[in-house]
Each structure stands twice: as structure tokens, then as C-alpha cells.
Amino acid sequence: MQTLVERLYPICRSLTGDGVRETLSILGEHVPLEVREVATGTKVLDWTVPREWNIRDAWIEGPDGKRVVDFRDSNLHVVGYSVPVRARMPLSQLREHLHTLPERRDWIPYRTSYWSETWGFCLPHARLEALEEGEYEVCIDATLEDGHLTYGELLLEGESESEILISTHVCHPSLANDNLSGLAVATFLAARLAERRRRHSLRFLFVPGIIGPITWLALNERRLGRIRHGLVLALLGGPGGFVYKRSRRGDAQVDRASAHVLGTEGELRDFEPWGYDERQYCSPGFDLPMGRLTRAPHGEFPEYHTSADDLSLVPPDRLVEALFKVEEILDVLDRDGAYVNQSPKGEPQLGRRGLFGSLGGATTGRERERAMLWVLSLCDGSHTLLDVAERSGLPFADVRGAADSLAEHGLLVEAGDR
Amino acid sequence: MQTLVERLYPICRSLTGDGVRETLSILGEHVPLEVREVATGTKVLDWTVPREWNIRDAWIEGPDGKRVVDFRDSNLHVVGYSVPVRARMPLSQLREHLHTLPERRDWIPYRTSYWSETWGFCLPHARLEALEEGEYEVCIDATLEDGHLTYGELLLEGESESEILISTHVCHPSLANDNLSGLAVATFLAARLAERRRRHSLRFLFVPGIIGPITWLALNERRLGRIRHGLVLALLGGPGGFVYKRSRRGDAQVDRASAHVLGTEGELRDFEPWGYDERQYCSPGFDLPMGRLTRAPHGEFPEYHTSADDLSLVPPDRLVEALFKVEEILDVLDRDGAYVNQSPKGEPQLGRRGLFGSLGGATTGRERERAMLWVLSLCDGSHTLLDVAERSGLPFADVRGAADSLAEHGLLVEAGDR
């Protein structure tokens, strides 16, 4: 994942354009991604697919002819979706197009203007203060023309058509945690899970923020009934422990599975209608059972949306930890189920079946027996294994293992279809 | 309000009688109060309207002929509803009719005997201890005769017949916080709201405790279905922050509105079947959706029901604060409603409608946008604006404003009748 993140980091991505295409092409080397192109002007829900933006170069030259800002140093220097410009103007006029972070004098902010035609540059506040009065020349050699919105999609088929949807945003330029971390985790997750048997199909989306999920939702509205669970992944390499944001419903299976897997070390938050693309998936007209997993969320770590969100912010061990955590959540979602105790009157005699220690009187070393007793006690058809794990405080994997042992001995059967 | 309280303070009010009539007449100078008279002996629910009590004078003369207690000093000196008496008796016999507060040696307690025929005097404990043995002469020049129970009623008509009922007790003599504070706040509330457009009609009751609401409920039983919300107001000028007591139902709209308006600075208490006239309105046969707003409740401040509950206990700024707080609660009750997002699939494009800032990437200064997103997210017809305020933690007024903006742009419509 570290190599992938390093390779993607320099690319200038935006809502649309060749940066996204190049990114998806690199991801496609790891997984068989399908790349979709949707034409400018296509009506998608309340929105319209915008014109495509591409940029070749941009700079500001000072009165002495020296470049004081250069796109080649950092693609954050240009406000995303800036219209082309080539002009001379005094500093006073130029200032209206310059964005800085006064409280972080050496960092370049990340700004965009997708839906309002303008242009601008972002730079360190220290550099702005050093600019001398005089005539400046600015150049943004960009195109904003009819073209396409590009996104990536991947379906890993499971035993059933029921889907788990994984979505991550692909539209940010050289920002490492936001969101090369999400791209790397989702890509490696897809690569690893491609091999495994699963009940659910897994659908991965690599989409530009807001307009991406809106486009996908508009194009796939009829198939949304298949989505049983979903996760938006972002900001998985940065500071802090895991933060799970519940679906709008608040009690979806993915909410419970994530809460169980994160346990007391993770932070659980209720849904709120801003954030990442859960805003669209969980809008009231769709209300999909999708949560969001991040570490410290947007706006809650100082490097957020600045040039300080660089490669140093995503240590590989943190990406790996995130990958395993997502796998564990998906495992609960895929392997949970309702079962029925076949010997519900009194305890079945587990000792006779070799499932119970023979020496009575001692009190220790009986965790496996306890997991079986919990399964037998709660599995009356109205509780799932996740219910058992939640109620007993045992890890889902132990409960699942106990259920498998009991099923082998005919003491447990699955409760109809899920 | 201060002037009104000062003017009402000296009047000797009781369950019935001319003190109540004089009080209502003064209130009638501020609002068009209708004064009702119900004859002694009228059956009202499980009760009977009692005889009317009026008092002209009362005193105790000591063995030396000097007055040791004089009604003209304080109307608290006479037990309310004392039967007339003119007699001589030794101190030992008189003592059985004297009430004091040993733990507050200089205060006169407030006592009544509405439903049991007796007479008595209240005096400072210090004065009782100074009484010398000997023959005393007592006089209570009162009448307890067939007459009427008197109360005041005022209806401010709104757009609908649905009513909010405001009730406050009018039966206490010279006690300032209990309840000239409630009379003043209710009167000025009526005067201020008379001018405003409202959906709900507002009904104000100025009634003697217990028998007052019982009489009103008995006479208006068929019309109670109109009462959608209600508040008992009392003790609003005294010490402490606001204390809201929930309705018997515990989840009435007024319970939620009051909790929202008081926020963390107010104290919320569950219903209990004693207190003020919520006892009658919330009796199980009526179970009206009425709560109670006070500051420190009955029995929870030392001056309660003593001569120390005087004008110094009701600073005008505390009355004003209470008035505004009640208005804010009524505003939520009147302006709440269920709405339906007309663009529920994905977020509508607010920027195109001028409702959203155009520059992306920054994280601050977006409270108004957040209020709109909350309204859009929750308003699916099953949530009201108060739900949105509760869930989002935003003030109701901000949520209401966001809803108005969205409605102007056709993004929100009201969900049928309420």
C-alpha cells in the first residue's frame, strides 16, 4: 500500500479530468476495475455532470519576473476547477484571488471552486506577506470543456446478489491521508477478498466527491435494493483511532457490526448530514444502510486540506491496521446469521458429545464452553450470532466458531434464509 | 411587571372572596380578562364549590390590653378560611390556635384551613415565646357564607381552534413569589402575544388552587379535546434556575419543547402527583399534555409559604427572563411542524440556488448550511422541526429559519395538517 500511495501522490486529481483517469488506471493494475465515463451535461438527480477540467501549468510571476508561485511545485497551488487566465494586474487586485492560512504560515491550503466560475491560487501565508507591491503576471493554463466525469467500479460476485458497497473518494490532488489512504485500503481490500468465498457480493466505487455518488446513484437507482450493507472509507492513515459514523438509520447491521468490531477502542458517532459521500448514500430518498469508517475525520486534524497532509501522515502500519479492521467488519456482515437451537429444553448434554470438559467443580478455562452455552441460550431463531456476541461480550469469531461446532453435532441449524 | 406585583402584594387573597375579585380587576386593566363566578354548592367533579370567605379585621389582645397580633400588619397572621371568632381565653387554650415556625423565629408562616372549620393565627415564633400567661381576647371578623368562587379567563384566538392553556394560581395572600410572579408573567405574556399571529389559540386561566382548576375542568370538560399543549406557571421570580416538570405522559410536545428551550441550564423533572394545579390537569381522567415551569419549586426555598416571600424575592429582571423563556417555549409549540424534503434523493444542489457558499475546502463558518442539511436529511414527513433541533443540537429558531429558506426555494413543503 505504501508504494501505491507514493505513486499516486504527485498526480493532480480533481472532480473530473485526466488525473482521475491516470489514478484509476494505476488502481487497475491491482484489481480489474471498470472505468466509467459519463458525459458533461448528463442530468443526475438534482445535479448536472459538469464540464471536464484539465490543467497543464500555472504560475504567478512577480514584478521582478521571478515565479513566486508555481503549479509544478505543488498542485495545491491552484484552486481546483479554476477557469483559464493569463493577465497582468497589481498585487492589490491579485490578492482577491489568493488563499492562505494565516494561522499556519508555511502550509498551502487546498481550495476548490467546482460550481462557481472563478480562478485562484493557494500559497503559504508567509510567502503572501513577502510579496512586494507591483505588477504581477498570472497564468492558469487549464481547460474547462465538455467532456466526461470518470469513476471506477468493481464487483466481486458472492453466492448471492445481495451486495456490500464500499465507496471511497478519488477527487483530491496531492493529499495523502485525504484520500490516498482510502484508495489504498479499498484497492488492497478488493485484491485480498477477490479470492475468498463469500455470501455477499462486494461492490467497490472509486468516485469523485458528491457528484460521483450522485451520478452513480442516478444511474443505478433500480439496483439499489440489492445493497444490504455499505461503508464509506476515507482518512484511514492519519492520526487518531478509528471513528465510525453510523448510517442515518442508526441501527443498520453495519452500525452494529462496526460497533462490535471497534469495541471500546473505537469512537462511535451518530449520523450527521455532512462529511463524505455518506451524505448522498444516506440522503432520505435512498437512506442506504451505509456507515463511514475513518480515523480523525475531516476538519479534526490540523493538516486536513493543507499541504501538510503529505506522505508522512500515512505510515504503512496504520494503513494495514485499517485494512484488517475493515475486513473484520465485513466478516461479521457476511458470516452473521440467525440459528435455532435444536435441543432447547434444558441444556443438551455437551459432555456426551465431547464438547464439554468431564471434570466438574473447577471454574477456569471454560471460555469455549461458555461460547457454546451462549449460542444455545440465545439462538431461538430471533437472535443472530452478532446478537450473541453483543450480549455475551465475546468476539464474533469465537461465537461463530462455537456455532460451527454445535452445527456439526446437529445441535444448531440455520433459521431459514436471511 | 414590578409595578403590578407591588400593587397586588398587599391584597388579602384566598380561595374565594373579594381579594380575588380585586386582583382580577387589576389584571383586567392590562388584558381583557373575563371574570367568572360559580355559586357555592355547585358540584364540580368529586368536589363542591365552598362557601365564600371574606375578612375585615382580626387581632389578639394580651392581658394588658395591647394587641400582640394584628391582621392589619400582615394578612398572613390569620389562618386562611378561619371561621369568625370573638372570645376570651387563657394563653394555654389560645396556643392550640397559634402557628409558628420554630426554626425561623422571625417569620410568619402561611397556613389555611379550607376544608375543615376552625380558626387560627400565625405569628413569629419569637413573639409567641414572649407572650405572658394570662387572659387573651381574640377577634376574627370574617364571614364564611354562601357566595361564589371567582376566577379569570382569557382567550386569544389563533388561526385554529387548537389551544395552548396557560394556568396560574391566584389564591395566595401577601406572598410575592408564590404567586404574584406567576400572575405578572402570565398577564404580560397575554398582553404581548395578543398582537401576534399564531396558529394556536391561547387560553389563560387565573384560578384559585385545586378547586379552581377542578371547577374549570368540570365546566369545560367537553371542550378539553382542543387543548394540545399547556403550562402551569408559578414561582417565576424567586431563587434558582428554571425547573420544568414534565406532564404525566412524560413525552408530550410541551415536555420536549421545554427541554429544548431550557437546554442544559434548566432542570427537568418527571411528573409527580403533587405540586400545583398540574395535579388536576394531569389527573388520569384528563391526562392533559401540560407541564409546569417554575424556578425553585414549592418547599425548596426557605422563604416558601412565609412572610419572607416578600417583594425582595422577585427582582424584575428575573420576571422578565421568565417571560421571555415562556415565549420561547410557546414559539416552539406554535411554529413546529412536519415537513417533507422535495428533493430527497441525494442532496439538492444548494449552491445553484444561492443557498451554499461557492468556495470548497474550508471547514468553518457553515452553520447556516448545516442547519439546511439537517432539515433536508430529517424532513421526510415523519420528523418535525423540533425533532431536527433536538437531533442536531441547533436552536429551534435556526432550524425554523433554515426550513423557511428551503421552503422559499420549493425544496420543502409542509406535511399535511398537524
Add this chain to the structure above:
Amino acid sequence: MQTLVERLYPICRSLTGDGVRETLSILGEHVPLEVREVATGTKVLDWTVPREWNIRDAWIEGPDGKRVVDFRDSNLHVVGYSVPVRARMPLSQLREHLHTLPERRDWIPYRTSYWSETWGFCLPHARLEALEEGEYEVCIDATLEDGHLTYGELLLEGESESEILISTHVCHPSLANDNLSGLAVATFLAARLAERRRRHSLRFLFVPGIIGPITWLALNERRLGRIRHGLVLALLGGPGGFVYKRSRRGDAQVDRASAHVLGTEGELRDFEPWGYDERQYCSPGFDLPMGRLTRAPHGEFPEYHTSADDLSLVPPDRLVEALFKVEEILDVLDRDGAYVNQSPKGEPQLGRRGLFGSLGGATTGRERERAMLWVLSLCDGSHTLLDVAERSGLPFADVRGAADSLAEHGLLVEAGDR
């Protein structure tokens, strides 16, 4: 109870056999217990009644011919249900049959092997360490033969056929807290309650653990519908405050009654599927409304299942306290009921009926009036007196007393059958 415990202490009880018979015979001197015998081989639910075990003697002789372990010193020395053995063997081989507690060097552990044929001895770890190498002679003069499982049952008939079931285990040898404490409390409870009028019938079971309730449940399956409430009693004389374990349902009447009676001094725990015989009564196929009352539960005090659980662990005052606590819980279960306020519109005039103090204005000394107001407020047919006690925080007995007063005055009637 102390005398009873002292008399029962030396008897060697087990799942079956003459020790149980002798124990039940002694209990039968206090209450008219019926003793049931169920033949070996009888199929009971998923189990089979085992062979009957009786033991006459057992010992280990060392290389020098001296007895190093002697059953006559303590019946804990022999693993329960050991098969007969008479053999010579070196210490190394003998060790596999010896059980000790290395962390409690002077205590003998209690061990059983009911369902797997083997033999063994239990001894202090210090004594094990002192054994010299050499040839040992072992003898367990026991029989494991077809016979019967024995248990005791007692029914105290009430006004109705609805039953409260009290169950306690009778299968442990010389262990005082576990469970002579339970036997003593249950026996004296039955003796005391035999005299009193009750609505519910009371059924007491004195049964060996696990196989006892399984046998009783199998034999009485058709009559289980009569059981409205139940308690498993055990460990009532040992250390610690009361610990109530909820039924599997978690909201049974006995769960609420016990929580109310224990109040803040008791500890409440959710059901878990191990412990005592609640495991069987609350298995999902029966799911009886039965909880469990103990002090420090199994495994949570150091003397548990060791020779240190001796008579010193069950001081008589602790047994008496437990007896009264159980009676209080049963009293709530038996005397609770739903009532209907017959004057629900406004408060009824209690003063006219002599139920209310006549002097108004004071705030103290009105607990009895408050209990009546709570009953009148909540008793609308959908709340029981226990609801009133829970909601008001008043003791059940006070609420019950208030209800009785109101009923005498015709203000309250019972709400149909319970």
C-alpha cells in the same frame, strides 16, 4: 437454621444416593416434603438418569502403611462419582488421580466426575508435596449401580393454581455455603409461609444440580404453564451483599420485584447461561420467569468449592437476613396487582374522607398522602402497584397500604383478573 446446617454438614451428598435421602429426610422433619425417586436409565430431555452412587469408605495408604488420605476425615477427599478401585501403584501413577489447589495449599478442592467414569482423590497441596516416592495402596469402596435419582418436592397451595417455584440444589457434600445455606433458607421459608394466606401456590424443589431440574422439567412439562414466577436460591450465607441474576427474559415480574426489594444495596446482573439451575429453567425451550438470588456467586469467593466452605462461612444472622429478603420478594410477587382509580377526573377530595390532613400550607409529614396520590395518579388499569413503587421510589409495602386505604373508601378497585 444454624442447627439444621450443622446437622446436614457431615453428610456425604452427591447427585444421587443415600446422602441425598438422609438430607431430605431431615428437611422433612420441618416441612411435609414429598420425596421422589426416578429410576436409573429414565430418559429426561436430552439426558438419561445416571446410575446411583454410594460410598462406604476410601483411603490412600503410603509406602509405610500409614493412611495419607482418609474419606472419614472429609468427604471432599473423594472425587464425586468415583468408580470403585482397590489397587497398588507408584506415586507417579497415583498423581494422575490426585487433585489439589496449588494456590491454596491447605484446602481440599471439591471435584466430581459425574459423566465420565474415573476415580480420584482431592487433598491439600501441602500434603501432596509431602508424599514420598514409593508404592501406594488406594481404596474407594463405592458402588455405581442402577438405582434412583432422589429429590424433594413440596407444594403449599394458595388461592389460585398459579405457582411461584423455589428451587435449590441438594447435591453438594460437606460444603456449608454451597449449598446448606440454600437448603436452610428454603426449608424455613416453606415452614413460615405454610401458615399464611396467599394468592399464589408455592412449590419448593430440593434437587441435585443440572440433572435434578432436567428430570423435574421432563416429568412436569405439561404443568409448567402454571409457573408465574420463580427463584433459584443458593449461596445465601457466605460473604458479600445480595446478588440477583435476572431471568433470561430480563423483564419478568420476579426481576422487577427483586430489583425493587434489593434497591441500591443489592447487585443486579443480567442473565448468562451458566451458574446454577436457572440454566435449565431458563433454557430457551422453557424460558421460565425465574431469577436467582445469592450472595457472592460461584467462583467469586475464595472458599468456593473447597474445604474452607465450612460452617464458619454461614453465620446465622446472614441466613436470617436472606430469609427475610426472599419473603419480601415473594410478598411483592403475591400482593402486586393492577387497580383502577374510580375518581380519575381531578383528585378526589381525600380530606372529606379523612385521608388527608386538614391544615394547608405546610410541606412536611405527608408521606402517606403522597403514596395515595401516586396510587391515584398511576392506577388507570395499565399500571400495577409495583409500577407505582418503582416510579415513585416508595417501598412496595407503603404503596400497598395506600391502595388498601383507597380501596376501603371505594376510590380504587382491582382491574379484572391478573
